[in-house]
Amino acid sequence: MISVIILGAGNVATHLFKAFKTSSEVSVIQWYNRNLDALRPFSNQVEITNDLNALKDADIYILAVSDDVIGELSSKLPFENKLVAHTSGSVSVYDLDKKHKRAVLYPLQTFSKDAKVDFANVPICIETIDKKSYPLLKQVAKSLGSPTKRVNSDQRRVLHLAAVFVNNFTNQLYRIGHEITEGEGAEFDMLKPLILETAKKVQDMSPFMAQTGPAKRNDKKTIKAHLKLLEKPQHQEIYKLLTDSIQNTHGRKKL
């Protein structure tokens, strides 16, 4: 049994805790958070603490905390030479205090507080400095059913950046779709199957091959009509910029 202590009480920490509870290979022996209130709902399932000096001995300490406190928290840990992994997409493994065996366990997925997470759909990017820690972290990820990938800091940073495009920015395009349909008495619900199909399509086909629409066809008449239909200047800007981007990708003339 691999013993784990989780530090932090955000979405990633909570989903990891819940997932580890179902694992037969990993046992969460303690859960730390500065503010104990966030952990109280779990106090009958695991030992909780807000005292770093009370931390037990464990095989792995997982720091699932905000990017800007990872370094400081790792320095404050009152032990050394133990495996300490953070879960951030953008923080370097070297931000962890060098007194530890430093590593990263970055789950590449969007976590909501309430939505249930199936870790089979959560690729976990692993980075370790010492070679021995890698198989252990891989075993931990596998025990959740997650696909794993060894990813260095540069690759992880780029995956996190790309995740902002395909998740946050894509979601904002959904939001704009929501605004412009509901604003005209049309139903956003009508777009939901299209949203799902667009995401499904690139599971087997490159986004390059999957592209269709007025920008790719350079259908100037439709593009012009759409720009006229958009009421918010920023929506027009986004329309123009992404149309231009599609035309750059597909070698069409600019607007």
Add this chain to the structure above:
Amino acid sequence: MISVIILGAGNVATHLFKAFKTSSEVSVIQWYNRNLDALRPFSNQVEITNDLNALKDADIYILAVSDDVIGELSSKLPFENKLVAHTSGSVSVYDLDKKHKRAVLYPLQTFSKDAKVDFANVPICIETIDKKSYPLLKQVAKSLGSPTKRVNSDQRRVLHLAAVFVNNFTNQLYRIGHEITEGEGAEFDMLKPLILETAKKVQDMSPFMAQTGPAKRNDKKTIKAHLKLLEKPQHQEIYKLLTDSIQNTHGRKKL
């Protein structure tokens, strides 16, 4: 049995033909295209023609052709007072020659040549000018298993515009994700579960509620690092504009 003649040989025409073949309520009795070659693979399944004067009598004529030829083709049809429907998201129902009973049957989905289409996931927007045509078109759509919705021209235009955002523009964000990961030796495949989850999330939750990430949190350090990491000026522009859009939506300060 409702008799249908399809005009056009693009993706929509082809997927409609294939779907109608499995319907017990609709029979495609003829398929027209200006260029007969595109229809030859189906010549053992349906009568094909490239001669408008050879068109048979049918309950519905479906014009699944390019936006810019809908009006002209409808004028050339050598009959009147028959139900003629186009399938475009952006063309007015009044673009059809007024000698016909004019209608629109707009499938709100992305169609690829090779990908199989399940019409249960294709909402069909119906618009008719005369009241009698509506139940007939609704029956046709239902026979494909499609959800249907009565949608006027303004609503349809706005749905088509929103579809460009949630389909074409979203797909371009996937493309950018592909470019920036593969450019750094990371794997786009790692992002596929996230892409799917992002689309699934808004099936039950508003895009407003689903938003996360550095733009929403106004995490300036990460935003700055991401902009530095992006090599193409246009990718930086897109990053800035969509970050700004998210912050406008969620009431954060501008960059």
